[in-house]
Amino acid sequence: MSNSATEMLVSACIRFLQAHPPFDRMEAEALCFLAEHVTLAHYPKGARILSSEMGVARALYILQHGRVRVRSSGGASNADSAPSTLGPGQAFAIGALMAQHPASSVYVAREEVFCYELPVDDFFTLTQKSTVFNLFCSQHIAGLLKHSQQQLQLQFAQRAAEQRTMNSPLAAIVKREPVSVAPETSIRQVVALMADRHLGSMVIVDAGEQPLGIFTLSDVLKRIVLPGTSLEQPISSVMSDLPQTLPLAANAHDAALTMAMHGIRHVLAVDEGGRLRGVVSERDLFKLQGAGLRQIRHAIDAASSLEVLQHAREDVRQLSLTMLAEGVGGQEITQFISTLNDTVTRRIIELNLDRHDLYGIDWTWLSFGSEGRDEQTFTTDQDNGIVYICTDIMDREQTQLRFLDFARDVNADLDTCGFPLCKGNIMASNPSLCLTLEEWEEKFAQWVRTPEPQALLNATIFFDFRPLYGRFNLAHRMRISLFRQTNGNPLFLRMLAQNALSVSPPLGRIRDFVTGADREHPGTIDLKKYGVRLFTDAARVFALARQVEATNTVARIKRAGALMNISPEDVAASLEGFNFIQLLRLRHQHFEQEHGRAGDNLIRPDELNEIERRILKEAFRQARKLQARLKLDYQI
Amino acid sequence: MAWYSRLFGGQETTGPALTARQQQLLAAWRQLPDQDMRRSHYRCRYVVVDVETTGINVKTDRLCAIGALAVVNGQIDFKDAFHLVLEPAAPADDPAEHPEPVAGAPSIDALISFLHFVGKAPLLAYNVPFVAAMIERTLAENLGIDLGLPWIDLAWVMPDLFRDVEHTETGLDAWLNHFAITSIRRHHAVSDAYATAQLLQITIASGARKGFTTPASLLDLEKARRHMHQSG
Numbered sequence: 001m002s003n004s005a006t007e008m009l010v011s012a013c014i015r016f017l018q019a020h021p022p023f024d025r026m027e028a029e030a031l032c033f034l035a036e037h038v039t040l041a042h043y044p045k046g047a048r049i050l051s052s053e054m055g056v057a058r059a060l061y062i063l064q065h066g067r068v069r070v071r072s073s074g075g076a077s078n079a080d081s082a083p084s085t086l087g088p089g090q091a092f093a094i095g096a097l098m099a100q101h102p103a104s105s106v107y108v109a110r111e112e113v114f115c116y117e118l119p120v121d122d123f124f125t126l127t128q129k130s131t132v133f134n135l136f137c138s139q140h141i142a143g144l145l146k147h148s149q150q151q152l153q154l155q156f157a158q159r160a161a162e163q164r165t166m167n168s169p170l171a172a173i174v175k176r177e178p179v180s181v182a183p184e185t186s187i188r189q190v191v192a193l194m195a196d197r198h199l200g201s202m203v204i205v206d207a208g209e210q211p212l213g214i215f216t217l218s219d220v221l222k223r224i225v226l227p228g229t230s231l232e233q234p235i236s237s238v239m240s241d242l243p244q245t246l247p248l249a250a251n252a253h254d255a256a257l258t259m260a261m262h263g264i265r266h267v268l269a270v271d272e273g274g275r276l277r278g279v280v281s282e283r284d285l286f287k288l289q290g291a292g293l294r295q296i297r298h299a300i301d302a303a304s305s306l307e308v309l310q311h312a313r314e315d316v317r318q319l320s321l322t323m324l325a326e327g328v329g330g331q332e333i334t335q336f337i338s339t340l341n342d343t344v345t346r347r348i349i350e351l352n353l354d355r356h357d358l359y360g361i362d363w364t365w366l367s368f369g370s371e372g373r374d375e376q377t378f379t380t381d382q383d384n385g386i387v388y389i390c391t392d393i394m395d396r397e398q399t400q401l402r403f404l405d406f407a408r409d410v411n412a413d414l415d416t417c418g419f420p421l422c423k424g425n426i427m428a429s430n431p432s433l434c435l436t437l438e439e440w441e442e443k444f445a446q447w448v449r450t451p452e453p454q455a456l457l458n459a460t461i462f463f464d465f466r467p468l469y470g471r472f473n474l475a476h477r478m479r480i481s482l483f484r485q486t487n488g489n490p491l492f493l494r495m496l497a498q499n500a501l502s503v504s505p506p507l508g509r510i511r512d513f514v515t516g517a518d519r520e521h522p523g524t525i526d527l528k529k530y531g532v533r534l535f536t537d538a539a540r541v542f543a544l545a546r547q548v549e550a551t552n553t554v555a556r557i558k559r560a561g562a563l564m565n566i567s568p569e570d571v572a573a574s575l576e577g578f579n580f581i582q583l584l585r586l587r588h589q590h591f592e593q594e595h596g597r598a599g600d601n602l603i604r605p606d607e608l609n610e611i612e613r614r615i616l617k618e619a620f621r622q623a624r625k626l627q628a629r630l631k632l633d634y635q636i
Numbered sequence: 637m638a639w640y641s642r643l644f645g646g647q648e649t650t651g652p653a654l655t656a657r658q659q660q661l662l663a664a665w666r667q668l669p670d671q672d673m674r675r676s677h678y679r680c681r682y683v684v685v686d687v688e689t690t691g692i693n694v695k696t697d698r699l700c701a702i703g704a705l706a707v708v709n710g711q712i713d714f715k716d717a718f719h720l721v722l723e724p725a726a727p728a729d730d731p732a733e734h735p736e737p738v739a740g741a742p743s744i745d746a747l748i749s750f751l752h753f754v755g756k757a758p759l760l761a762y763n764v765p766f767v768a769a770m771i772e773r774t775l776a777e778n779l780g781i782d783l784g785l786p787w788i789d790l791a792w793v794m795p796d797l798f799r800d801v802e803h804t805e806t807g808l809d810a811w812l813n814h815f816a817i818t819s820i821r822r823h824h825a826v827s828d829a830y831a832t833a834q835l836l837q838i839t840i841a842s843g844a845r846k847g848f849t850t851p852a853s854l855l856d857l858e859k860a861r862r863h864m865h866q867s868g
Contacts, residue, residue, distance in 0.1 A: 009826070012820040039714075040711060040837075041837070042834065042838060
């Protein structure tokens with residue numbers, strides 16, 4: 001059979017493709033493969049070329065002639081997704097092909113359209129044959145991902161704004177018919193009723209439904225169990241008199257204020273006649289604030305007890321899970337968790353300051369590790385310390401004892417509120433982490449001067465310190481002193497760089513990923529050790545070498561990157577890689593916790609879809625680029 | 637080997653001497669089932685052809701090249717294409733007007749390959765009377781066969797389907813210009829067949845919307861129009 005016809009048609013197709021990116025840069029052999037394997041299809045004006053109803057995308061489309069209108073399908077309104085137009089040389093459905101999903105947009109011919117179509121199998125062969133094309137697809141997808149995340153964040157923000165806020169009237173908040181009893185009801189009956197209906201509180205009313213008092217679960221312990229009160233006594237003998245009431249028209253903010261002012265957890269909503277209409281608890285207010293970061297913060301700031309903070313911590317968790325489910329980026333979520341955890345921690349410190357007199361001493365509560373970097377995930381334990389100023393050397397021991405007492409309480413309260421005690425005892429209650437400024441400086445200097453393995457390990461935890469409460473300028477002084485040390489000891493930075501290079505990205509030469517690192521968990525990659533840490537370790541060296549004060553990895557790479565003449569595109573690419581790995585971690589931890597397991601960081605690349613595997617690979621390549629820079633800088 | 641070919645050749649052994657292998661291949665082609673003309677455009681195979689000749693006289697001019705392309709299920713696959721250049725022999729009788737194409741003794745094997753490329757698909761061309769005559773005569777003379785396949789002429793079908801299109805030019809160029817189809821190399825048989833195949837794609841899409849969903853319906857459309865023109 002004569003092939004000169006095929007040759008002629010194929011070379012004409014190649015000439016066409018060569019006029020358009022990315023095909024203009026494509027390897028000759030791959031381009032030839034592409035041209036040989038496409039078919040030419042025609043679509044009349046108005047015809048649907050591709051849409052989600054057509055099922056999993058089966059071909060790559062490259063427009064040869066005519067224009068195609070792209071409209072995003074799905075529930076999104078037209079406002080946030082303006083239709084776009086594709087013209088000759090543009091390819092589509094890459095994302096759907098890579099993910100093996102139906103297309104998320106509708107592609108309609110605006111005029112007579114001719115399309116080269118490459119079947120899906122040939123498409124994947126092409127991505128393997130051509131690095132240019134592969135890169136094009138990865139970048140395309142990274143772009144899509146970014147775009148979709150932005151969309152989701154936008155939607156999320158809108159929804160959060162639409163949600164009921166602290167301005168809603170109590171009438172809107174009170175859902176349940178209030179359960180009330182007469183004052184002569186026996187304690188036994190009331191407690192039984194509360195247990196039966198799962199009530200946190202019981203309101204005692206008179207014959208006219210006017211509230212006389214309130215009795216809550218916490219009263220059971222203090223007023224009944226401990227004093228040994230008889231259960232046959234009337235409830236009026238143990239209730240709190242004159243409960244705080246607000247009209248139904250008052251808003252949630254008023255309720256929060258009332259609770260804060262009186263140190264109570266329940267407010268009664270009454271109608272104009274003063275009759276009981278509902279009970280609003282502190283918990284209701286939390287639920288109400290649902291999505292709002294600021295409002296949760298307010299609630300935390302106003303919290304008067306650990307119990308409330310425990311709830312708050314759960315709310316933070318719930319909200320970050322929602323954010324995760326809604327596709328908000330890894331950077332935003334970790335920052336969000338860290339911010340709210342900071343707020344909870346600060347509140348716990350404040351509550352403890354009422355019991356510990358530290359007046360007149362300059363001190364700062366420090367956080368280290370992931371907390372210090374603002375990169376907390378769902379599973380996070382405590383990493384903290386204290387720095388203080390001791391003017392008189394004679395007082396030092398006494399002062400430290402006071403701080404240790406205080407720290408022990410804070411550590412315990414943090415534990416109660418869902419921040420487990422640190423197994424490695426990296427906590428402020430540890431005497432070696434509750435030090436004066438001079439002692440901290442000396443400690444840091446010691447590690448920098450003699451960078452032995454333990455010192456380097458310490459550097460990766462403690463040099464990411466961040467002040468959380470107290471006199472922040474103490475932390476600043478610590479940082480200045482640290483920079484002075486690291487700058488005077490080039491060997492230290494070199495050792496730290498070497499330490500950062502001790503773990504390589506788990507990219508395989510033959511297979512996509514190297515998964516054997518952990519023998520107990522074959523087929524997995526530890527995304528903390530072999531993922532996030534690659535970025536944080538490199539970023540730390542960059543930051544220390546360029547005296548960048550930031551501890552957050554993203555901020556470090558951004559600021560140090562600018563000083564190191566790394567192009568903004570490269571910086572953005574490595575941050576995207578880092579954030580993607582964080583996102584995978586968060587998602588995995590969430591999944592594990594949903595299934596009642598402790599959230600680890602072990603993910604199975606085989607269980608990721610094609611698109612995620614490709615992005616993960618790209619993320620690891622970005623880590624490798626950062627490491628290459630370290631090697632270059634320190635001649636390792 | 638004339639005796640041999642007569643033994644196996646069947647009825648149509650008037651002209652050429654064919655080898656046993658060639659006879660076998662011809663017999664195999666004859667036995668191919670006819671294509672169902674009532675299947676949808678998008679479920680069938682069309683073969684679009686174009687020719688290069690020494691001139692425009694069907695009787696005296698000779699075939700120089702055939703370009704052919706299949707349109708299968710509505711799509712063009714570059715691997716499903718055919719180019720036949722007849723081996724050059726005598727110089728063309730009018731070299732001034734057609735400097736390139738040269739008629740020659742066609743290779744029997746190449747013509748048989750062409751037959752097998754076509755199979756029993758309906759043939760489609762622009763200006764069928766000329767293209768069909770050239771191809772059928774060459775096949776009859778060299779292989780001693782009657783092609784016997786339906787031909788569809790875009791020159792008749794398209795004006796009916798695209799009535800509101802007004803051309804300043806005439807012929808194939810007018811349609812190519814109207815639909816902005818660019819030729820690889822105009823007047824090259826493969827290039828023209830490719831361009832015609834794209835016109836066919838446009839035609840079947842438009843036809844399908846107007847109820848002409850099969851090759852048979854295009855044929856009917858063409859017949860009706862010819863009839864109207866002849867009687868009118």
